[in-house]
Amino acid sequence: MDKQRYCVSILSLAVIVACFTGVPIAQAQPSKPPQVNADGTIQVKAIQVAPNTYFVQGVPEMGSKQNQNFISNAGFVVTPKGVVVIDALGSPVLAQKLIQEIRKVTKQKIVAVVLTHYHADHVYGLQEFKRLGATVYAQREGLNYLASETAKQRLIASRTDFAPWVNENTRLVPADVWIDQSKNITVGGVEFRIGRVGPAHAPEDLIVSIPSEKVLFAGDLVFRGRIPFVGNADSRGWMSALDEIQKQNPKIVVPGHGSYSTNPLADITFTRNYLAYLREVMGPAARDLDPFEEAYAKADWSEYEGMPLFRAANRMNAYNVYLSIQAE
Template sequence: MIGLLRNSIGVLIGSLFFFGSTFAQIAAPDNILLRPIQVAPHTYFVQGRPEMGSSANQNFISNAGFVVTPGGVVVVDALGSPILAQKLIAEIKKVTNQKVVAVIVSHYHADHVYGLQEFKKIGATIYAQGEGRNYLSSETAKQRLIASRIDFSPWVNANTKLISADVWIDQKTKLTIGGIDFYITRVGPAHAPEDLMVYVPSEKVLFAGDLVFRGRIPFVGNADSKGWLHALDEIEQLKPNIVIPGHGAYSVNPAQDIAFTRSYLKYLRESMTPAAINMDPFEEAYKQADWSEYEGMPLFRAANRMNAYNVYLSIQAE
């Protein structure tokens, strides 16, 4: 009887171990809905939440978009977890019977790429800027994924992989699908070393990735703030009617919204430059700066000090 009991317990434990991710999936509430917003005749996007990534929001903190063409659907960015990518694919199917044929990666940050494997499964070709190869092979990418499997569990887990592009882009490229032209421009290093922006002239829509933020404090991280300011000038020269940013609502007044990102970056540089050049302590420079214009915005507390410190360090390295 004791032996039988032990065997039963062993089977139960083994089953729990084998199906652990399934039980976790069941236990975790799934109340995240994606609602595509149509911004042009054939262009849609889904808007991430102005929050830090978490298990509760499935890392749904960034935007993704798609354009429906007669030759298939082109998606820009893949969202921050496989479950979100699955939901986006399901929403696309509600809009069109066309298959997803291409995914363009604006940059290899976790909240934009952890869904890539789901698009790979359905046969989409993935395009990204060539510098993304360096990120994929880096220790930073490896450690970030390890941490994300904990922070965003069960939605990001042991089955979540980093996916390489099928086509690496190293210069301005015109991709034509179903008669629709997509101009893919390498910019930066700016927000990230591998930034891309995607302009669809027939829609007058620009997918700007994280070069433009709306409704929240931008994430600077290890950005090249000087290169980022140059990238904003490139965006303005295109004169799009609509800009879909990497975070926040779409813009029908691009000049005004580009100005917000530009003014924030400029203020970071202006407030940190004297201390960085003179090697004065960062904390003193941060306390002396006037953050009143930004402190009421979402993610100010989470991101602003880090942004300022990274700019302080980068100016010293320029």
């Protein structure tokens, strides 16, 4: 199987969901709308998780015009010599809101942005930080995505799917510093340990640990309070990446989606167990070339079926794991 990143437009994703589940597309969206500010943008609010560390939490939904693609988390750490941001959110407008939240906390300059991976909901706000002169760090595999037709077509589709929040002025932004393996940077005496753990959820996964804060930003390697998005992930590599996060024993983990975790082991275990179960129930059928639908119907999904995005994502996750095991 072609190992290129699985990345489709929201329209295409919705069609896949409808085909697999038989559920009308509208039912994939939760009924509770996100809170919206007076200027029409969704509410973005910084939450403090450590003395100098904050994050903003996206809604547990698929991206839409209604939620303005605010479906992922981003964070920032304030140091005596500037602010380091982790991920850039899913539109320039959301990034502007994040910058406003940072300004409520500190007048320090935003000096760096570390991208955990180049998925659209984490990077479409990046141009707003570049406008402020921030240095962008990302793993070098991200170059392959930026040069791909997938990235170009996804942005074209997003300009329709998320208009006006993503529009003709929204662009893909390359990193200033491409990281090959792992890299430590120090800003204002605060050490940031940037670890390469991909290919896992994405080929270019990075995690960011701040030992002085006892916080680790896990990107989309950890999901909390919703079904993970597997896409074209390397599920074996993903589970190995979770082992690496666990070894670091952080006090607090900020996931790519969902609330921050003060019990990282439990949330790491949830994501790992979900991936392991997908591999367990899909593996025999994939290796024996038995039909996917039969394997999916036989699996017991009761542990997960009540969670947000189960109907929208679970069948597709299982199918992608089924295909990836055939390619192993």
